[in-house]
Amino acid sequence: MPNELFWFIFLLPVISFGIISVFIKPFVSNNSKLPGYITILAIAGSFALSVWALTAVFAAPEHIVEIPKIEWLVIGDFEFSVSMIMDSLTAVMLLAVTFVSLMVQIYSLAYLHKDATTVDTGFPRYYAWMSLFTASMLGLVLAGSLLMMFIFWELVGLCSYLLIGFWFHKPSAADAAKKAFIVTRLGDFGFLAAILLIFSQTGTFDTMELREMAIAGTLAGSVLTWAAIGIFSGAAGKSAQFPLHVWLPDAMEGPTPVSALIHSATMVSAGVFLVARTLPLFEHSTQALQTVAVIGGFTAIFAASMGLVMHDIKRVLAYSTISQLGLMMLGLAAGGVAVGIFHLFTHAFFKSLLFLGAGSVSHASGGTFDMRKMGGLRKYMPWTFTTFLIGSLSLAGIWPLSGFWSKDEILAKALENQPIVFVLAIITVFMTAFYMFRAVFVTFGGEFRGGEQSAHDSHGGGHGEHNGHPHESPGLMVVPMILLAVLAIIAGFWNVTGEFGAFMGHGETEGTFIGNLFGIFTHSALPLLSLVIALAGIFLAYAIYSAKWLSAEKLGSSMKAFYTLLSNKYYFDKLYEDIIVRKVLLGWIFGIFQKFDTNLVDGTVNGAATGTGRTGGVMRKWETGQLQLYGLFMAIGVLAIIIALFIFG
Amino acid sequence: MVGLEHYLLLSAALFSIGLYGVLAKRNAIAILLCIEIILNAVNIALAGFSRYITPLELTGQVFAIFIMVVAAAEATVGLAIIMAIYRSRGSVDATKIDLMKW
Numbered sequence: 001m002p003n004e005l006f007w008f009i010f011l012l013p014v015i016s017f018g019i020i021s022v023f024i025k026p027f028v029s030n031n032s033k034l035p036g037y038i039t040i041l042a043i044a045g046s047f048a049l050s051v052w053a054l055t056a057v058f059a060a061p062e063h064i065v066e067i068p069k070i071e072w073l074v075i076g077d078f079e080f081s082v083s084m085i086m087d088s089l090t091a092v093m094l095l096a097v098t099f100v101s102l103m104v105q106i107y108s109l110a111y112l113h114k115d116a117t118t119v120d121t122g123f124p125r126y127y128a129w130m131s132l133f134t135a136s137m138l139g140l141v142l143a144g145s146l147l148m149m150f151i152f153w154e155l156v157g158l159c160s161y162l163l164i165g166f167w168f169h170k171p172s173a174a175d176a177a178k179k180a181f182i183v184t185r186l187g188d189f190g191f192l193a194a195i196l197l198i199f200s201q202t203g204t205f206d207t208m209e210l211r212e213m214a215i216a217g218t219l220a221g222s223v224l225t226w227a228a229i230g231i232f233s234g235a236a237g238k239s240a241q242f243p244l245h246v247w248l249p250d251a252m253e254g255p256t257p258v259s260a261l262i263h264s265a266t267m268v269s270a271g272v273f274l275v276a277r278t279l280p281l282f283e284h285s286t287q288a289l290q291t292v293a294v295i296g297g298f299t300a301i302f303a304a305s306m307g308l309v310m311h312d313i314k315r316v317l318a319y320s321t322i323s324q325l326g327l328m329m330l331g332l333a334a335g336g337v338a339v340g341i342f343h344l345f346t347h348a349f350f351k352s353l354l355f356l357g358a359g360s361v362s363h364a365s366g367g368t369f370d371m372r373k374m375g376g377l378r379k380y381m382p383w384t385f386t387t388f389l390i391g392s393l394s395l396a397g398i399w400p401l402s403g404f405w406s407k408d409e410i411l412a413k414a415l416e417n418q419p420i421v422f423v424l425a426i427i428t429v430f431m432t433a434f435y436m437f438r439a440v441f442v443t444f445g446g447e448f449r450g451g452e453q454s455a456h457d458s459h460g461g462g463h464g465e466h467n468g469h470p471h472e473s474p475g476l477m478v479v480p481m482i483l484l485a486v487l488a489i490i491a492g493f494w495n496v497t498g499e500f501g502a503f504m505g506h507g508e509t510e511g512t513f514i515g516n517l518f519g520i521f522t523h524s525a526l527p528l529l530s531l532v533i534a535l536a537g538i539f540l541a542y543a544i545y546s547a548k549w550l551s552a553e554k555l556g557s558s559m560k561a562f563y564t565l566l567s568n569k570y571y572f573d574k575l576y577e578d579i580i581v582r583k584v585l586l587g588w589i590f591g592i593f594q595k596f597d598t599n600l601v602d603g604t605v606n607g608a609a610t611g612t613g614r615t616g617g618v619m620r621k622w623e624t625g626q627l628q629l630y631g632l633f634m635a636i637g638v639l640a641i642i643i644a645l646f647i648f649g
Numbered sequence: 650m651v652g653l654e655h656y657l658l659l660s661a662a663l664f665s666i667g668l669y670g671v672l673a674k675r676n677a678i679a680i681l682l683c684i685e686i687i688l689n690a691v692n693i694a695l696a697g698f699s700r701y702i703t704p705l706e707l708t709g710q711v712f713a714i715f716i717m718v719v720a721a722a723e724a725t726v727g728l729a730i731i732m733a734i735y736r737s738r739g740s741v742d743a744t745k746i747d748l749m750k751w
Contacts, residue, residue: 625748626747628671628674
């Protein structure tokens with residue numbers, strides 16, 4: 001097959017978006033599932049092509065398939081072409097994005113339902129945006145130049161805005177969508193500045209060329225550092241790194257499958273991907289690399305600590321995502337592309353699984369996400385419980401699930417290169433295990449606590465009968481979860497012998513699969529240490545929330561100050577909203593802008609107008625309205641010119 | 650012997666007379682007549698130039714004929730306008746047609 005077909009990985013969802021929004025939406029009811037089938041078909045096609053792309057890249061020398069550029073526009077001697085990079089990084093990302101997206105689309109068919117809180121099911125709208133969302137992420141992954149990446153980058157941001165605000169009639173959802181858009185825009189500003197800086201210094205947008213320049217040292221010094229930090233600020237916005245993390249927990253207002261997609265394969269992973277793609281720029285600037293490592297490590301522990309106290313199951317997962325993204329950044333900074341992206345790859349599967357699981361339990365308990373209203377769901381939802389448990393074990397980093405392998409590598413590299421940040425990371429491992437199993441025990445253990453009672457009436461029987469008798473979700477929801485669970489188990493095996501790393505261009509494969517599977521504990525103490533720490537976290541969660549040897553309330557009140565700090569999210573929302581936005585921006589800076597505007601800008605415009613009026617008042621005295629006088633002036637003028645010509649000419 | 654300069658002097662004299670009339674006359678019809686004089690002054694200059702500088706080609710003469718055609722059309726339109734003004738205002742005094750004045 002010709003390599004140009006790779007473009008269809010990205011084009012298929014675009015086509016599906018076009019078909020749904022132009023040809024389908026006006027003609028079908030809002031409850032029609034036809035758009036869903038079209039999207040699933042398109043993304044399945046993309047997935048098939050991605051698998052083929054992966055095999056092609058695998059077979060190619062140095063794991064890069066050359067794709068001819070398409071010329072787009074030429075300005076002077078600057079040529080801007082539409083190009084595509086098809087290397088191991090792209091191929092892995094494509095696989096994760098298309099697979100997770102496919103699972104999410106299938107799940108959504110059953111998940112979205114009409115009830116009193118939603119105006120309509122909005123299938124056409126939902127699937128059109130989902131298609132576009134997937135398409136823009138795929139475009140971002142494929143893009144061969146920074147400018148193209150930026151275009152898709154913004155498209156991803158736009159789609160996340162649309163999807164987080166999918167239930168736009170809820171003020172909280174509309175606000176969350178706005179918040180996500182604005183906060184990520186702050187980071188994007190840095191990204192754009194970095195692109196412009198790079199272009200002004202090198203005259204190219206081409207990612208591959210820039211990487212070579214950074215490696216060769218032609219792009220170096222403070223320019224490189226600032227460019228890298230600018231790129232990282234974009235990545236921090238999208239990947240919700242400290243201090244731009246505030247949008248992600250609020251993004252839970254969107255439909256759960258959207259959260260699953262945002263949190264695993266698209267949107268948040270875009271930031272990590274961007275850093276991975278431009279990693280040579282970071283590697284040649286110590287400060288930039290250090291920034292990434294420190295922010296990553298700090299975000300990991302910072303977000304994990306907030307995850308400890310949340311009652312909303314989706315928020316627990318949201319903070320967990322932020323924390324895991326921090327680990328990925330740390331992995332990129334400490335160990336290179338292979339380490340960070342491997343965690344991204346495994347994380348995509350188990351985090352989307354966890355979100356789909358959260359959606360499933362919410363479906364069963366009347367639409368609430370509050371864990372305190374759930375409980376005992378293990379009996380009623382065996383499949384959801386099993387898959388959720390697998391996801392949690394994987395996220396906690398329990399051997400031999402996928403999360404163990406990727407997290408272990410990050411820890412090992414961090415210990416080697418960033419020993420201080422390593423301490424943060426290892427505490428994060430403990431917290432992760434604790435909050436995930438807190439969620440598992442509270443949600444699935446004990447007795448059912450009645451679900452969302454108030455929703456019983458408003459649902460008008462639509463799915464109110466679930467209350468009191470929660471039951472397993474339909475097959476369309478369970479099957480994607482099972483498939484994702486399988487991958488959450490096996491995805492990590494790719495790197496047991498270091499094969500993933502070799503594919504990414506780091507190191508060689510060594511040992512046998514079985515040998516390494518068990519031998520991992522004999523090389524160094526670290527894997528065992530992280531495993532023990534994770535198990536300790538799980539045990540603590542068990543002690544508090546299942547066996548109730550310790551009372552959660554007592555524990556909370558004994559560390560009251562800390563607990564309040566955490567449940568108020570370190571007051572970051574307050575800081576941003578009340579102090580920065582309201583006081584500093586609205587009260588102070590915008591006040592100055594307003595004065596500047598009324599006095600200087602408006603003053604100039606109004607002054608120009610009155611000035612013109614006054615001049616006119618004087619000038620119009622000369623206008624007698626007599627044609628002959630004007631003619632006389634003209635004749636005098638012509639005469640003057642002729643005389644001047646005779647004298648000077 | 651009559652040379653080019655005689656034609657040009659005649660042309661210049663007619664032009665100046667016409668220009669004076671356009672600027673000084675109050676009667677709109679007189680202004681129109683003076684414009685015709687200006688145009689014909691130009692015609693004389695064109696014919697003279699053509700005769701003395703490129704005697705084998707008739708470009709100047711042809712131009713002069715074009716100008717006459719245009720002048721005829723212009724006179725028609727001009728007279729029609731003056732008629733309309735006279736009907737509405739009862740006068741053709743150019744100094745009194747000053748609606749455009751501030």
